[in-house]
Amino acid sequence: MIDGGTARVSGSEHEGARKAAEEPAYLHGFGNEHSSQAVPGALPEGRNSPQRAPLGLYAEQLSGTAFTEPRAHNRRSWLYRIRPSAAHPAFTRVGNGGLRTAPFAETVPDPNRLRWNPLPQPPAGTDFLAGLWTLGGNGDATQRTGVAVHLYHATASMDRVFGNADGELLIVPEQGGLLLRTEFGLLRAEPGEVALIPRGVRFRVELTDTARDGGRGPAARGYVCENYGAPFRLPDLGPIGANGLANPRDFRAPVAAFEDVEGPVEVVSKYCGNLWRAEYDHSPLDVVAWHGNLVPYVYDLRRFNVIGSISYDHPDPSIFTVLTSPSDTPGLAGVDFVVFAPRWLVGEDTFRPPYFHRNVMSEYMGLIEGAYDAKAEGFVPGGGSLHNMMSAHGPDRETFDRASAAELRPQKVDDGLAFMFETRWPITLTEQAAAADHLQQGYDDVWRGLERHFRPLR
Template sequence: MAFYRAAGNIPPKRHTQHRRDDGELYYEELMGEEGFSSDSSLLYHRNIPSTVSASRVWDVPDQSTTPNHPLTPRHLKLHDLFDEAAVAATDVVTGRRLVLGNGDVRISYAVAARPSPWYRNAIGDECVYVERGAGRVETVFGAFDVSEGDYVIIPRATTHRWLPVDDPANPLRAYCIEANSHITPPKRYLSRFGQLLEHAPYCERDLRGPEGPLLAEDVGAAADEETEVYIKHRGHGPGGIVGTVHTLPFHPLDVVGWDGCLYPYVFDIRDFEPITGRVHQPPPVHQVFEGYNFVVCNFVPRKVDYHPLAIPVPYYHSNVDSDEIMFYVDGDYEARKGSGIGRGSISVHPGGHAHGPQPGATEGSIGVDYFDELAVMVDTFRPLELGEAGVAADDGVYALSWSRATGRPRGGAPGPGAAHSEG
């Protein structure tokens, strides 16, 4: 987004000599989107940023997917994916497990206690939602302290790492939305020059830029410390994704200053100002970000519909053009009562299937004036397929939840075996 920032030691004029105290030049790097035609920043390095002393293959975690076929809504229980032993051995980068994906966006989940390696995603921007726990994200632009409720937006090809806070009782839980494009505020929130407008549910004051610059010595490392950087990039692997590890003969934190309109930032979901009305508001009022062929929305605690005859929960709706993926983070989600969905659940409502409140939820919501709920929704405009974690986390019975008379499904359910064979 076009919101200018500057940090550290930069020259008065771009593309001009910028020298160290010993007379040596710093190395200027333009990090820009869409060639030279969109937002960019200039970074000033101690070392030549192209330098690589070795490279090897990184076997990226399983990116294969299987279709949601036959078409069915699903309930995925993400909190079942990582046991205590797995958490101790997991980091936010190499430990991600793919839940859902298509050619535009991939949704992964990790519960991590270990520091990640240095990493850059050369395919697209990342939006990582911190469900629980806390940590620090160190980048070549500077660092952030992050905690529960933070969205971390990391532009494509930004070198960074994740350092969870050591808290075995509350590990870092990361919901990772990886785009094949850029992730931005919705265009309708922005002026033609890129400023967030008055009707937007957040503004520039709510965005936390990186604290920096951050240099190797600031994190207790030597400037000439050999370092590996893990890179996710396009190739002929599953999902068109492969990985490479570059070895640098120096530490990646070598940027003495930068300026521009492209950089990572953090937005706390608690700073989202909900838009409400006399009758039920459609999902676009909850939108927070967008990428190519998908949007990100969040449902936060809010006053709900105040027409005297209002029905606060959603009406039944057919996803004509999109799959709807809801990640339930906190609170009491009125529309899903009786479905088995709780904290850490994902509901998959695919295009072609009409969905809405569970039986009894519509009548039960009448007269309610406040929803205490927190959820992150991704709507995609191409069908999503299940990753290995989506298959593993499927409860196998959610599709029958609208047919329940007493909390038990009528007839058989597509149990785990059937769910696996369907993808």
């Protein structure tokens, strides 16, 4: 059990306390049964729902999986809060802005290789929610299958609270840090880290000062994977053994911290693809204590323990899987989250960049920093590329020529950090992505000039 930090604010104290840059404390481990309390004695002992919860709190269970799913897959937490989540007025519809949800039917699935520059600058005062922009996705949120790919570009902290009933959100900052105030406590996610907010968990996103928008103030930019399917879990390691890839101890969950706010608070809920709002008379971030294994967390991608070949050939990119959302077919993921982290290349008589291939899976790739070793130019931080099911792709001509002639001495790849959302179904674009001004024209040209080298033996 952990006694966490207390964030009790009320009335006029709320604004200043909310904007203070607290340094979060963390619990460590993935899928653990954690316990945390911001006030000693807030957690009940020996039972989950006593007749009278300690300190006058309300006991409430948050279930991220069905009650009867196998224990190894079951996700739930008990929350002890100042008011139950049921204490709110009716929600009303609001506009969705740039946010879209599966099923995606605005365009037809596109077999072409596509690449985008970073999102353009948003208007001043754009918060994380208003700055979300959907590129595309697949499946059906109402059937809890599939995935959506979003990007965000924000210039202001949120004054409202957001929760997503449609899926969990994997947030990948590329520019500017985020302070996430969740029902469970505080998380800080900087570029090079990822944060995951489980389905239904309410949170607020505040910008930190690690990036500034041309001197005008904090700014943040990045990517979001909205996973409608089974919650992300660590992949099985198979022949790798007991250790490697993302180590469970490196995932950090928040300790309990809460807001005791009396006054109007706007709460926005994403439900079956649409945004709904209600004005609460209190902050829903009022959980004083909690225990369970359904928790938000943050993970530093640079801690990924890369596994690779020490003899020959380039292994399949599945060895770079950080998290996976399994489907009903073993080994076929609803979505995998893959990172191309710093690593050594030592293969003998091997073409070391990613090989040319066509894949039954669909791949959206983004770049957090530096350069990607399969593309010499055009693929920039904040941008992204989409190679849908069975579309042929691989290194560009310059990369191919350079790698084919390189001296094969040990090489450290540490000048870039890229990732991939890989999914079992084609990603269908939104109209706004298909017609975006920042969609690159002529992406196919990167493979132009790959010459014929065939020389039949005589």
